Amino acid sequence: MTEAMIRKKPGMASVKDMPLLQDGPPPGGFPPVRYARRISNTGPSAMAIFLAVSGAFAWGMYQVGQGNKIRRALKEEKYAARRAILPILQAEEDERFVSEWKKYLDYEADVMKDVPGWKVGENVYNSGRWMPPATGELRPDVW
Amino acid sequence: MSSAVDATGNPIPTSAVLTASAKHIGLRCMPENVAFLKCKKNDPNPEKCLEKGRDVTRCVLGLLKDLHQKCQKEMDDYVGCMYYYTNEFDLCRKEQEAFEKVCPLK
Numbered sequence: 001m002t003e004a005m006i007r008k009k010p011g012m013a014s015v016k017d018m019p020l021l022q023d024g025p026p027p028g029g030f031p032p033v034r035y036a037r038r039i040s041n042t043g044p045s046a047m048a049i050f051l052a053v054s055g056a057f058a059w060g061m062y063q064v065g066q067g068n069k070i071r072r073a074l075k076e077e078k079y080a081a082r083r084a085i086l087p088i089l090q091a092e093e094d095e096r097f098v099s100e101w102k103k104y105l106d107y108e109a110d111v112m113k114d115v116p117g118w119k120v121g122e123n124v125y126n127s128g129r130w131m132p133p134a135t136g137e138l139r140p141d142v143w
Numbered sequence: 144m145s146s147a148v149d150a151t152g153n154p155i156p157t158s159a160v161l162t163a164s165a166k167h168i169g170l171r172c173m174p175e176n177v178a179f180l181k182c183k184k185n186d187p188n189p190e191k192c193l194e195k196g197r198d199v200t201r202c203v204l205g206l207l208k209d210l211h212q213k214c215q216k217e218m219d220d221y222v223g224c225m226y227y228y229t230n231e232f233d234l235c236r237k238e239q240e241a242f243e244k245v246c247p248l249k
Contacts, residue, residue, distance in 0.1 A: 077232050084169030085161040087176040088203045091196030092156075094189035101190075130188035 101133075147211065147222040154207040154218075159226040161203075163218065164210055166248055172202040214245035 004015050012018065044052070109120040125131055149155050161168070169176075175198045182192040189196075211218055221242040224235040232239065 074233055080169060081162050081165035081230075081232070084165040084172075084176070085203075087172075087179045087196075087199045088156065088161070088168070090183070091179060091192075091199045094193060094196050095200075097189050098193060130186065 147219055152211075153204070154211045156204065156207065157226075158230055159222050160207065162230040162232075163221045163225045163242070164207060166243075167206060167210060167246070168203055170248060171206055172199065175199045175202045210246055214242065217242040217245045 004012075004018065007018050007021060009017075009019055105120060112118045112120065124133075147154050147157075147160050154160050175195070179192060179195040179199045182195045186192070217238070221235065221238040224238045225231075228234040
């Protein structure tokens with residue numbers, strides 16, 4: 001039905017006299033809204049904050065130092081173990097190298113036996129120190 | 144490959160066995176080690192330091208055999224742990240303590 005039939009009041013002359021139906025404030029108006037700033041001045045002072053932060057920093061750096069001490073001890077343990085087993089590993093490698101070198105010198109003598117004036121083996125450097133053989137490959141059977 | 148001994152019962156000097164007994168080697172074979180290193184520093188030629196190298200090998204292999212005979216199970220456990228964790232001391236503390244309790248460092 002039209003609005004006039006729903007909202008009519010008895011004795012109405014035209015639609016323009018219909019009672020109002022609109023959204024509005026409650027009686028007495030809305031309660032007031034606060035829009036003023038309220039930033040409190042309580043809480044720790046600047047010095048207190050500074051001391052707390054630098055205290056946390058100092059404690060953290062102390063913990064870093066302690067951790068470094070522990071890590072250094074672990075590294076030292078590892079290096080000490082390596083130092084202890086270095087000689088036996090080097091001794092075993094020396095034995096292997098000496099036997100291989102002898103075989104190599106025999107092979108060289110065999111290959112160069114017809115070349116006049118060739119001194120087998122050790123015709124490397126002139127400084128007098130021993131240098132490992134510079135063949136470009138340390139252990140061809142391994143690589 | 145994770146067994147510490149070969150067929151005749153001698154410990155094989157693999158990396159796990161050597162790092163497991165490194166503290167003992169460093170303590171009990173120190174004279175031979177130092178002599179060998181001094182010889183090497185003097186002359187790096189391998190043929191010149193063969194005798195001292197043989198001293199080192201004899202000392203270390205004898206020490207490994209001795210350790211293995213005295214505390215076989217703890218040493219096997221420690222070597223197994225070292226093999227599993229690739230020679231990280233910090234991951235094998237329990238086995239290390241058990242090993243050093245039975246075979247002390249003195």
